[in-house]
Amino acid sequence: MSHFNWTLDTGTNYHILRTGCYPYMKYHCSRREVQDLSLEDKFFRVLKVINLGLPMLFYGLAAIRLISHTEIVHVSETVKVPIYFLYAEDKGARF
Template sequence: MHLTRILLTKPKASEVLTAYLKQCNEPPWTSYFVKLKDVKNDQPGRSHFNWTLDTGTNYHILRTACFPYMKYHCTKRPYQDLRLEDIFFRVLKVMNLGLPMLFYGLAAIKLITHQEEVFLKGKKSVFIYFLYKEDKGSQY
């Protein structure tokens, strides 16, 4: 019963992010969507921030909700203070009432052509979605 409850618990969005970057052997970049209903949003309000893996590899993350998804764009880069950029992107989202991201999410429903499964220890795996299949390890 306890194991069943663990397996049915939604993973945190950050767990999916970390697991996918490791699953792909820390690619130079990636850009994916995850369904909002499949994860717990444990990074609310964060738009541009550093994400450092336990291996020491750092990524700059651009993140936004675009209903019915959460969009992540990840680039392997050295740690940098991204607080001003984070505030800037949040202000832009508020100023435009989030409408561009809503339309992007709705368009993505039709534009997504590829999906991959992210495996999480002790939790149900999650599918993430791509506009096109990425060449893992490609610089661009």
């Protein structure tokens, strides 16, 4: 899925917009009310098929050089997942 709702146990909902950009996953997350995103999801999927995913491939390859910030997410005591960002997150941001 490219555009979907992600609701937490607390009831807070986020709209997730994501796409693959080899070798990474690019995403945007916005805190918003639950909406039917099926039309947008299909639209983004069609765009990916039409352009054969080439723009995101090139974006991902360029990101290898552009990434300047990494954070480690501890999934469990033994599993650590690195998350890569083009720049550091603003920890004081409202959302």
